[in-house]
Amino acid sequence: MPKYLKICLLSVCLMLTVGLLSACGSSEAEESSGTWQTFRTRGAHETIRILSGSENQELASILEQCASETKVDIEIEYKGSLDIMRELQQGAEDYDAVWPASSLWISMGDTGYLVKHAESVSMTPVVFGIRDSLAEELGFKGRDVSVNEILEAIRSGRMSFCMTSATQSNSGASAYIGFLYALMGKQDSMTEEDLDNEELKQEITELLSGIERSSGSSDWLKDMFLNGDYDAMVNYECLMISANQQLEAEGKETLYAVYPYDGLSIADSPFGYVDHGDSGKEEAFLKVQEYLLSDEAQNAIQRTGRRTGYEGVKEENLDVFRSDWGIDTERILSPIVMPSSEVLLKALNLYQTEFKKPSLNVYCLDFSGSMIGEGNRQLVEAMQQILDQDYARQNLLQANQGEVNVVITFSDEINNIYVVNDSTDENLLELYETVASEDCTGGTDIYDAALTGLQMIEEDYDASQYTPAIILMTDGRSNGGMEYSDFAEAYQDYGSDIPVFSIMFGDAREDQLEELANLTNARVFDGREDLIGAFRSVKGYN
Amino acid sequence: MKSRALGIILLAVVILASGGYYLYSSQSRVTVLDGYLGGEKIGLFEDEEAAEILRREYHLEFQYSRAGSLDMVTADQTGMDYLFPSSQTALAYYEDEKGQPVQDEIIFNTPIVLYTHQLVLDALMREGIVEEEEGAYYADMVKLTDLIMADTSWADLGVPELYGKVSVDTTDPAKSNSGNMFAALLANVLNGGETVDETTVENVIPKLQEIFARLGYMETSSSDLFNQFLRMGVGAKPMIAGYESQLLEFAVENPEDYEQMKDDLVMIYPSPTVWSTHVYIALDEAGRAGAEALLDRDIQKLAWEKHGFRTSTYGAASQSFEGIIEEMAPEVTRVMQVPDYPVMRRIIDSL
Known part of the structure; x- marks a missing residue:
């Protein structure tokens, strides 16, 4: 290269550097909805879209800093790890990177060899977080506890617990597999035959009946736990730490971490690039990854209660990993052997169809006049995904044994109530067809419909034998005869803990739906962008 | 004075243009090879020093998708120029499934x-x-x-x-x-x-x-x-x-x-x-160039000293890992x- 050229190029480089420096501004985080976060920074040339497990929602401030340091805009969508696996199997067209809770789901999902550069960002074990006084009472503090001892506490009715859905979320799947091993008394990998054992089926069903509430994702489980009044939750050590920080700040009783030695698993949080052939994205991904693995970011991540680096938790961060909460950073974590993919999928199918508590779903569907056209079309399509078992099976959302499905169609009054107590493929398909053929007309009264559903669950069924939920789907604002207070009063009279989930679209009043969600410790899902996805998320809760 | 200034500007333009052309032409001569690579060799393929030698001496750039050695044999090979598995078994598997490859070459061992x-x-x-x-x-x-x-x-x-x-x-x-x-x-x-x-x-x-x-x-x-x-x-x-x-x-x-x-x-x-035995399999004519490049003395030296693969010329521990x-x-x-x-x-x- 001629010498002149070198000088010229050098000055061009300098100018570019100055330009970049002057463009350095603060980055900002925008939250578009509960399942999306966007971190933008001034001067960014590239955006990467990440599909991530919900547990990483807690890393928001680190990602914000990351965007600002790397000059890469980050868009991150949160889903359960099993949904991430399914998305990968379908090519993950909309994403440049995946970040599930465990590398297992990348291995199982990456059938098209798209994932590159996957590296573990942090580790966290799945633990039982038990109310401190109950852990004391059960004698679980300061010693090794087996899954079977925990099961005994559940069987005897001394403890109930919350965990995520094993077919949607990694923490739920890991815990469930841990339960199976403990019940089998096995230390090496389980086989398909092991799963056919009748005694095992009975025991696991009994155990899962102790689940008070479920959720589609680990971070949402933590939120639900904090808003409710429950004994214990199965969740990541890091989320238990964060729950405890909040509980302590509110002056409430904290949780004690129990690491069952015969049913433990570790989430290794791999962050991998999804290769769609865009080298600009690849470079941007590598910058983001390099930042996340830098000493600075790794330390910040460790401060959130995640284990990072090769050498364990640093002394200066032990104030986060508190031993009085049962957190033990010294113990050797021996996780269970994950079964082979065929066995694992069989186990998950059995969870969905046979082992978990039967669902009691009450769908309150808006058939008011404003739904005519597109609204109704989407609603019917979403119901097909759930009720037509050929579709439901593809997403592990099929009906389970003993499941009850109720559909209440409403406008400003109750139009029809359909009850399917025997949820066979045929019966559910018939239910779908009936719903699909109904016409839309009239105004909207969401409280009347929700209350009708609540009365049915509380009076016609033994709710403790089911995972019950009211799923309200509406595009309107309630303008009927009933008001929020009517519903709230009845809810309190029943002493009910039935969640009322809402899926809104069109110009539904979010405040009305949020009010119901807060009262019943549930959530509102935005169906405006992806109605079917919203339905699937709701199903994860029961 | 004016004409002199103009002259300098002109000169600068010419230099920039020719330099630009030089960069452009040297880059455009690089052939990109796509293929499947065993994960343990990614370090070498991502090594900038190695990439520089490949670009400079062979006008080659390796792109890869990571796949298991046996998996890659049956994976979709549309648009792929090479496979780089880690065993003779994978090569024999390939021959059994697809017939004789364009070329195969042992690159190193571990x-x-x-x-x-x-x-x-x-x-x-x-x-x-x-x-x-x-x-x-x-x-x-x-x-x-x-x-x-x-x-x-x-x-x-x-x-x-x-x-x-x-x-x-x-x-x-x-x-x-x-x-x-x-x-x-x-x-x-x-x-x-x-x-x-x-x-x-x-x-x-x-x-x-x-x-x-x-x-x-x-x-x-x-x-x-x-x-x-x-x-x-x-x-x-x-x-x-x-x-x-x-x-x-x-x-x-x-x-x-x-x-x-x-x-x-x-x-x-x-x-x-x-x-x-890490065998490079060329799937098409373009892929052939990859084998020669990987056997380059400097690449082989890097493969040993930075990535630990024993080669025919390098690979006695005393040569670099002692201590x-x-x-x-x-x-x-x-x-x-x-x-x-x-x-x-x-x-x-x-x-």
Whole structure:
């Protein structure tokens, strides 16, 4: 290269550097909805879209800093790890990177060899977080506890617990597999035959009946736990730490971490690039990854209660990993052997169809006049995904044994109530067809419909034998005869803990739906962008 | 004055333009090769020094998708110029499935080793399964296999801190090479130390199946398995099978981390072990150029010094890793033959 050229190029480089420096501004985080976060920074040339497990929602401030340091805009969508696996199997067209809770789901999902550069960002074990006084009472503090001892506490009715859905979320799947091993008394990998054992089926069903509430994702489980009044939750050590920080700040009783030695698993949080052939994205991904693995970011991540680096938790961060909460950073974590993919999928199918508590779903569907056209079309399509078992099976959302499905169609009054107590493929398909053929007309009264559903669950069924939920789907604002207070009063009279989930679209009043969600410790899902996805998320809760 | 200034500007324009052309033309001559690569070689393919040599001397750039050595043979090869698996078995598998490739070339080798932690090493040495010779550790494969077959738990070996039974975690032998090679090694050991052939393979298959069925879910990439071994601690992966090159590369790329971990991390040579032979397979004419480039003296030197692959010219420990990795064997001599392809095929199909 001629010498002149070198000088010229050098000055061009300098100018570019100055330009970049002057463009350095603060980055900002925008939250578009509960399942999306966007971190933008001034001067960014590239955006990467990440599909991530919900547990990483807690890393928001680190990602914000990351965007600002790397000059890469980050868009991150949160889903359960099993949904991430399914998305990968379908090519993950909309994403440049995946970040599930465990590398297992990348291995199982990456059938098209798209994932590159996957590296573990942090580790966290799945633990039982038990109310401190109950852990004391059960004698679980300061010693090794087996899954079977925990099961005994559940069987005897001394403890109930919350965990995520094993077919949607990694923490739920890991815990469930841990339960199976403990019940089998096995230390090496389980086989398909092991799963056919009748005694095992009975025991696991009994155990899962102790689940008070479920959720589609680990971070949402933590939120639900904090808003409710429950004994214990199965969740990541890091989320238990964060729950405890909040509980302590509110002056409430904290949780004690129990690491069952015969049913433990570790989430290794791999962050991998999804290769769609865009080298600009690849470079941007590598910058983001390099930042996340830098000493600075790794330390910040460790401060959130995640284990990072090769050498364990640093002394200066032990104030986060508190031993009085049962957190033990010294113990050797021996996780269970994950079964082979065929066995694992069989186990998950059995969870969905046979082992978990039967669902009691009450769908309150808006058939008011404003739904005519597109609204109704989407609603019917979403119901097909759930009720037509050929579709439901593809997403592990099929009906389970003993499941009850109720559909209440409403406008400003109750139009029809359909009850399917025997949820066979045929019966559910018939239910779908009936719903699909109904016409839309009239105004909207969401409280009347929700209350009708609540009365049915509380009076016609033994709710403790089911995972019950009211799923309200509406595009309107309630303008009927009933008001929020009517519903709230009845809810309190029943002493009910039935969640009322809402899926809104069109110009539904979010405040009305949020009010119901807060009262019943549930959530509102935005169906405006992806109605079917919203339905699937709701199903994860029961 | 004016014309002089103009002249300078003109000169600058010409220089910039010709420089631009020079950059443009030198870049446009680079041929990009796409292919499937075994995970353990990504370090080399991402090495900027290597990339620079390939670009400068051969006008080549390697793009890759990561895939297991056996998996890549049957994967969709549309638009791919090469495969770079880690064994002769993968090549034979290719020939069996697709016929003679455009070209195949052995690029380098690395032996299969065991990785474990000090805690486990101590127990294995107490049991007389592992012995030290001139700083390197050797595992008696017959004794180790007996231990595994006897359902021995870690607690039985005096390591109650570890839950479960003694096992060696590997990658999926039906998909990835390191697991496949380890299965070959176990097959030979179960066959009384003789390389398994078509008449003896049926005798060992039931035992192999038993050993591998216990492992449950197996990673499909050697690099993932090794990373998990490093990060998750002794409880998660007490002992794994991998390539010698993996530790060498890790130590060179992460000297500080290795310094802190080396008292705990242990590399053990199975006795006997098997060589993993990394074969480059050209799928089309463009791919041919890749073989020549990878055999370049400087690339081969880098492959050894920074990534730990033993080559024909480089690969005696004294040449670079002495003092870095204390338990490295200067030469790997106790080696068995990998069974022939039809036998390996039978083993793969049975697992």
